[in-house]
Structures are given as structure tokens and as C-alpha cells.
Amino acid sequence: MSGRLLDGHDALLLDLDGTVFRGGELVPGADRTVDAAREAGVPVRYTTNNASRSPEQVAAHLVDLGLRARADEVRTSAQAGASVLAGRLPAGAAVLVVGTDALVDEVRAAGLRPVRRHADGRSGVQDGQTPEAVVQGHSPDTGWRDLAEACLALRSGVLWVACNADLTLPTERGQLPGNGAMVAALRAATGREPVVAGKPERPLLDQAARSVDATRPLVVGDRLDTDIAGAVNAGMDSLLVMSGVTTAADALAAPEGHRPRYLGADLSAVLRPADDLRVAPGGGWRAEVRDGVLHLAGSGDPLAALRTLCAVWWEAGGGPVAVAAEGDSARSALADLDLASA
CATH class of the missing domain: 3.40.50.1000 (HAD superfamily/HAD-like)
Structure with missing residues (x-):
């Protein structure tokens, strides 16, 4: 069993909307996760593409939502x-x-x-x-x-x-x-x-990493075309969280350059073992491509199924794909992921 994903990195570069909060509410567990990062000595930088508000205004909004945040922890486009x-x-x-x-x-x-x-x-x-x-x-x-x-x-x-x-x-x-x-x-x-200057280009993420002298930052976000693509462009590890706009179908169809190394339900995933979150086959699931259809078999956590599907399909080239379930557990997992069974 590997250590926590958090422990393998020296900074968390967090997207905001869809990752830390949704509308007027924190994503469940976001406050506890940020506190755990602080306790582990891992600095946090809140990175936002929105240029309309000052760091002080962004930090004040996060505090109003119940999160500990300072203006110097905010990096805007x-x-x-x-x-x-x-x-x-x-x-x-x-x-x-x-x-x-x-x-x-x-x-x-x-x-x-x-x-x-x-x-x-x-x-x-x-x-x-x-x-x-x-x-x-x-x-x-x-x-x-x-x-x-x-x-x-x-x-x-x-x-x-x-x-x-x-x-x-x-x-x-x-x-x-x-x-x-x-x-x-x-x-x-x-x-x-x-x-x-903002995501998916490098300047914003590079500036955020430099502000804490990070050499192994982890970018956490909910958007493939900004957060994850930005991490890829900057040569940084990334965790895609499913608490925002990206769907399971979006993740499966992600083009090269928009693919995360890790995938989790929400920000609290950084406190889980890194091996459990890596996009790779496993977790009780198997997948293979036959006649252009991606087949899923096995049982376990639906997100582990999605990691398995993504790993196999990306290796095959990627793009939109039909997914077929083999067995009741696979059908249930695809239903949970809102992926129609072919």
C-alpha cells in the first residue's frame, strides 16, 4: 500500500469552483483536507483563472465559506x-x-x-x-x-x-x-x-509553484481543458476530481494532453493512498477493447472501474467510445458513472 497522495508532493495547487467549492458551498471535506495539508507541512495555493477579483477578495470569500485561507495563498490569472x-x-x-x-x-x-x-x-x-x-x-x-x-x-x-x-x-x-x-x-x-497567462498555459501554475519553492506540486482540478491540460503543459502531476463539470464520459474521451495521472471523487482524495487513485487497471476491475467496444468486467468501487476503463482506452488511442458491461456488478458501476451500457 502506498502513502497518501498528499505525502508525495510538496504543494497543492487547487482550482476553486468545482474543486474547493460549488456555488455557495464548500465541497464536502474540503476544509478538513486543507487543514490536513497544513498539518503535514504541505503549502496550499488557490489558483483561479478568474481575473475579476483580487487575492484579498478571493481569500475573504473562502473564509466566508468556512475555509482557512490567506490572500498570499491565492494566485489569480x-x-x-x-x-x-x-x-x-x-x-x-x-x-x-x-x-x-x-x-x-x-x-x-x-x-x-x-x-x-x-x-x-x-x-x-x-x-x-x-x-x-x-x-x-x-x-x-x-x-x-x-x-x-x-x-x-x-x-x-x-x-x-x-x-x-x-x-x-x-x-x-x-x-x-x-x-x-x-x-x-x-x-x-x-x-x-x-x-x-492562465490555465491551460503555464504562467499561472508556474507562478503558484514558485511562490512556495515547490518542485513536486500536485494540481487538483475538475476541468480537463484548463486544470489538467495546464498541469500537463507545466510538467506537473494532476488529480482530476469528479466534483465539478467533468463527467465519466468526458474523462474516457479525454484527448492526449488532457489526461490526469490520478482520479478521485473530490479534494479529500489527496488523503487516500496514491496507488488507489492512479489511472491504471485494478481495484477488482478488468477492461478490454473488442471490435471497437470497451468491455468492463469485475466488481468494486465505480471510480476504480472508471480508472481501469480510462487506462485501457487511453492506451488504445482514446476518443469517444461505447462501453459494454459484463455482469451485474459492471452494469451497476456503469449506471453509477452515468455511462450507458452498449
């Missing part, structure tokens, strides 16, 4: 975006900000000069000056005029940094347009492509 800018621009350079005041503050903290308008010699806008870059983060108040100013700057050829490119933003009302939707508008208007 706004911080990552500002870091990317600082690495490419001279100190004091003007940066046109499309986003909230939290993003403005991060640009200023990086030693740069945030502006809201592009000065082209005709606008007469008081805070306008010719920027050397555009940075774009989510804000519910972004409108056409904001995008128009950014469009003018981008057409002049300046650096463009997007804090993240998520097309949708999960809310209690459902999936709403995310920063990526606004990025797509500027992409269509300019023909340009931004440098992306």
Missing part, C-alpha cells in the same frame, strides 16, 4: 498576466487594461502604468496614452467601448496578454460568457492571437 507583462515590457510602460480594478491593481503592482484608453491623437481622452500592451481579464462590465479601445491598440501591433481564454464562466445561474468570449471578439476584429 490577473497576477499571472501582470507577471507576463512585466517580463516583456520596460518598467513604467503603459498597459491598456480591459478588466476590473483588481487587474488594474496587479498591473500597477508589477511596475507598469495602467490606462483605460488608447490615445491616437484625436480622442482627447485624459487618461489615454499610447500603450505598449493590452491586458484582458474578465469583467462583467466590459462593453463595446472597452473592446474598441483595445482594438485600436492591438491594430498598432502591441503585445496582447489575455489572463485566461475560458469561453464560459460557471455561475449559480448557469454557464455565462467568460473572458474567452471577449477575447474571441477581439481576435475576430484584429486577426491577432493573445499570449494566455
Whole structure:
């Protein structure tokens, strides 16, 4: 029996919505898991692609939900975006900000000069000056005029940094347009492509790991295309949790580059033995591919069945697949996983 998954890593880089909390409630056991990490001396960093709130606001929200959290434990895509800018621009350079005041503050903290308008010699806008870059983060108040100013700057050829490119933003009302939707508008208007700072690109996760000098961090998240793909891009171990948006069918069909090393029910899985969570055949289950159909046999925990199915199917190439159950236990497991039996 292996040690706990937690014990093999020197930091936890935790996604928020779908991993630590869902809507207005903590994921069950998240508080106890974070406390256990602290007791083991494993630092925690809360990593979020949402650039609209400051680390202080994010930490306050987590505390309100019942979690111990400090602002210095939060890493946002706004911080990552500002870091990317600082690495490419001279100190004091003007940066046109499309986003909230939290993003403005991060640009200023990086030693740069945030502006809201592009000065082209005709606008007469008081805070306008010719920027050397555009940075774009989510804000519910972004409108056409904001995008128009950014469009003018981008057409002049300046650096463009997007804090993240998520097309949708999960809310209690459902999936709403995310920063990526606004990025797509500027992409269509300019023909340009931004440098992306948030997940699945490396800057956010690299910055979070560097903040605690971690060399063996574990990324924990519920989204294959951001959290898990980001971990793969950064060369970090990842745990996919099934407490958020990803379904069993999504996990099975995950393309190469979006596949986690470990899979668990929720964040508390980090306190379980690593061998029990590794995506590999076992746990009382067997799977094989016959005539393009993935067959499951055996008995045990449904998530162990999913790990077995993923391991066998990914080895065969992956993609969408029909799954067939052999026996009542397999049929029950597929039902629990919401996978229809072929």
C-alpha cells in the first residue's frame, strides 16, 4: 500500500469552483483536507483563472465559506498576466487594461502604468496614452467601448496578454460568457492571437509553484481543458476530481494532453493512498477493447472501474467510445458513472 497522495508532493495547487467549492458551498471535506495539508507541512495555493477579483477578495470569500485561507495563498490569472507583462515590457510602460480594478491593481503592482484608453491623437481622452500592451481579464462590465479601445491598440501591433481564454464562466445561474468570449471578439476584429497567462498555459501554475519553492506540486482540478491540460503543459502531476463539470464520459474521451495521472471523487482524495487513485487497471476491475467496444468486467468501487476503463482506452488511442458491461456488478458501476451500457 502506498502513502497518501498528499505525502508525495510538496504543494497543492487547487482550482476553486468545482474543486474547493460549488456555488455557495464548500465541497464536502474540503476544509478538513486543507487543514490536513497544513498539518503535514504541505503549502496550499488557490489558483483561479478568474481575473475579476483580487487575492484579498478571493481569500475573504473562502473564509466566508468556512475555509482557512490567506490572500498570499491565492494566485489569480490577473497576477499571472501582470507577471507576463512585466517580463516583456520596460518598467513604467503603459498597459491598456480591459478588466476590473483588481487587474488594474496587479498591473500597477508589477511596475507598469495602467490606462483605460488608447490615445491616437484625436480622442482627447485624459487618461489615454499610447500603450505598449493590452491586458484582458474578465469583467462583467466590459462593453463595446472597452473592446474598441483595445482594438485600436492591438491594430498598432502591441503585445496582447489575455489572463485566461475560458469561453464560459460557471455561475449559480448557469454557464455565462467568460473572458474567452471577449477575447474571441477581439481576435475576430484584429486577426491577432493573445499570449494566455492562465490555465491551460503555464504562467499561472508556474507562478503558484514558485511562490512556495515547490518542485513536486500536485494540481487538483475538475476541468480537463484548463486544470489538467495546464498541469500537463507545466510538467506537473494532476488529480482530476469528479466534483465539478467533468463527467465519466468526458474523462474516457479525454484527448492526449488532457489526461490526469490520478482520479478521485473530490479534494479529500489527496488523503487516500496514491496507488488507489492512479489511472491504471485494478481495484477488482478488468477492461478490454473488442471490435471497437470497451468491455468492463469485475466488481468494486465505480471510480476504480472508471480508472481501469480510462487506462485501457487511453492506451488504445482514446476518443469517444461505447462501453459494454459484463455482469451485474459492471452494469451497476456503469449506471453509477452515468455511462450507458452498449
